[in-house]
Amino acid sequence: MILIFLPQKWPNYLCLDICFLQLQAAENEKVRWELEKTQLQQNIEENKERMLKLESYWIEAQTLCHTVNEHLKETQSQYQALEKKYNKAKKLIKDFQQKELDFIKRQEAERKKIEDLEKAHLVEVQGLQVRIRDLEAEVFRLLKQNGTQVNNNNNIFERRTSLGEVSKGDTMENLDGKQTSCQDGLSQGLFNKLPYKL
Secondary structure (H helix, E strand, O other): OOOOOOOOOOOHHHHHHHHHHHHHHHHHHHHHHHHHHHHHHHHHHHHHHHHHHHHHHHHHHHHHHHHHHHHHHHHHHHHHHHHHHHHHHHHHHHHHHHHHHHHHHHHHHHHHHHHHHHHHHHHHHHHHHHHHHHHHHHHHHHHHHHOEEEOOOOOOEEEOOOOOOOOOOOOHHHHHHHHHHHHHHHHHHHHHHOOOOO
């Protein structure tokens, strides 16, 4: 409020006008202060409401953080359990792969061993077959040289006087059949005495 001191020689109506102006200015100032006060109170109320909202948001955020932390701890424990299972499964797979490699190596070694045995057996069989043919040829050579004939029905050897002589009831075809029977009998006898069965 502004006070103005007027000289005393001014008339009274001027003093009244000045006082009225001063009073009006004071009223205007009061109204302005009231408006500012109302505005400040309104701002305070709005700030209180904002603070309450922010506080509720903060509490909600804290609750959410707590829930997220719990989920994170649970997820970490599940991850650790899964990691242990994964490492165990990885080790088992590695062990199985090593066992499979060992089995394949053993199987390959056994297969090679069997192949070597089969080759050796085949060579031995072929050698025995050659030996058998040689022996059969030798037996037939001796039979022809000695002029004997083997009768397969009753196993009786008959002596002939010469290589070209044949009994009356025998034809050349029967003689060939008897020689074949003799060959079969000798071969069968040799096979029975072999240590390996062909």
